[in-house]
Amino acid sequence: MVKGEKGIVKLQKRFAYTYNDKDHFKYVVTIPEEIVNELGWKEKQELEPKVEDHKLVFKERSQAPKRH
Numbered sequence: 085m086v087k088g089e090k091g092i093v094k095l096q097k098r099f100a101y102t103y104n105d106k107d108h109f110k111y112v113v114t115i116p117e118e119i120v121n122e123l124g125w126k127e128k129q130e131l132e133p134k135v136e137d138h139k140l141v142f143k144e145r146s147q148a149p150k151r152h
Contacts, residue, residue, distance in 0.1 A: 091116050 130145040
């Protein structure tokens, strides 16, 4: 990667499951390790996705939901 360049990521479509004869998919974006390190994110950390001004934004989840 060129210094200062974060790289390009691609949206990937992956088969998830079939329900009522209909295929369902999930979408995956791989975030470069340099960006994950820069943000201080850790493996398995929960992130909250949100759309803001037509942009996808991820925020660190403040606390895990309580399970009963």
